[in-house]
Amino acid sequence: MSQVDVVVIGAGAMGSATAWNLARSGRSLIVLEQHPVGHTLGASHGATRNISAAYPQADYQALLTETRALWTELEQQSGTQLIDWVGVVQHGVAEAELIELRDVQHANGVRSEILAPDEAAARWRGLRFTSPVLHTLDAGRVRAAEALRVLREQAEALGAEFRYDTPVRALELDTTGAPVIHTDAETLRPEQVVVTAGAWTTKIVPAALADALPRLRVTQEQPAHFAVRADFADAVWPSFMQQPQPGERDAFWCSPIYGMQTPGEGIKVGWHGVGAVVDPDRRDFLAEPVQLDALRRYVSEWIPGADPDDLVAISCTYTTTPSEDFVLDRRGAVTLGAGFSGHGFKFTPAIGRVLADLTRGIPAPERFRLRA
Incomplete structure (x- = not known):
């Protein structure tokens, strides 16, 4: 004992x-x-996760402020780069909501700006924008592994x-x-x-x-890595989040989407929390065809810099309240x-x-x- x-x-x-x-x-x-x-x-x-900084709640924003300092401390102690400060762009929601998020960020010392869709498209030609964009500069991706x-x-x-x-x-x-x-x-x-x-x-x-x-809900999620098209090899890739507008295609298109560049693997893209409920000890790790097809169609429409037909599916679990x-x-x-x-x-x-x-x-x- x-x-x-x-x-x-x-x-x-x-x-x-x-x-x-x-x-x-x-x-x-x-x-x-x-x-x-x-x-x-x-x-x-x-290999990667988003590190955004766009929470309207004060307690989450306080955790984010602390987190940035601790990631930096870990980098200094280990001599290993853990954060790529490539920024995060968020779009697909009402401009008033983006303004609210920006104001909370500025109150907490986080650098951000709101861009018109054409200005955002000129900066990040691998992505498509049709609505105002919140660009958070003090954000990016974590080298998760x-x-x-x-x-x-x-x-x-x-x-x-x-x-x-x-x-x-x-x-x-x-x-x-x-x-x-x-x-x-x-x-x-x-x-x-x-x-x-x-x-x-x-x-x-x-x-x-x-x-x-x-209640803790365990689901099997299936993002994917999409290859960057050859003519976008020099494109600049921020991390990104979008709230697609409800449409008549399928239910997935009403769910938030997230993504980021994963060096060496492509552009990681995934729906947020739409997977099937699973027992973590009895997963099949197989991509659900309807969901994967919806993800490919999303990439085709919104990420011109990625190839929707050249992908590697990923399987992971979500545990959420x-x-x-x-x-x-x-x-x-x-x-x-x-x-x-x-x-x-x-x-x-x-x-x-x-x-x-x-x-x-x-x-x-x-x-x-x-x-x-």
Whole structure:
């Protein structure tokens, strides 16, 4: 039987960031991950993620401000570039909404501007615009795979121990409320446990905590990498988000779209949260033909710089709450981080700080707390 200050269950982005923040404060910790290092079975794999800065809510914007500083700190400590500040363009929504977002950004020291569609098209000829565009300069893309590696290495350098291929068979609370963690090899009795298990969250949390959780919806999403057309090889690519207008084609065209350049792989494009509900242990990883066809038609219409017929489909999971707000809270000795999919990765180091603080009794912002 092993004893340690904190056990983190799940070594994806949020678990690794929590480990880094816990190790920085001198806590002894073990990170348990059921899959091998570098696996592609969850939500943290892949080369890139968007890092936008367009939230009207003050609590999210405060997290973003902190996140930018922490990404920079990680880059300096590791000597590794993690953020490409290529900007983000957002379009397809009413200009009044873009103005509101711009004003919130400016109030938080974020550089942004609103452009007419023809001006945006002249700057970024690989994309098509028919409505005003919010261009956020202090934004871009995260080198996700590199970020995951750097977080783990920085945490390990401070004493954290990562154990891969180590599934948790049970997380229980003893009669005093202390966590008891069973693996195939041993039983761990830490003072605190942090659950950052992504799509497996509801399979891990004790029953006493599950009742306080909002419903977590796990879906299989299927973005794709589209090849850049030869005559757009010199095009400048910001990251992008669009809200297509409702039409008569299919339901996917009413869903938000996101994308970014992934160097060496093409232009990553995906619908936001339209995948089928799945059990993460029983996924088929196959592209759904109707959804993939809709994505190809979107690229054909809105991304002239990409080839809709030259693509590689991707499979990943989303784990979301009904509101799409994160869950960051603690009950007794169990701290929980969940519901990050779709817009969480950009916040990774700040979420790790919040989760580490929760183990010390420092509460998270009200928005992210469990039901009473």
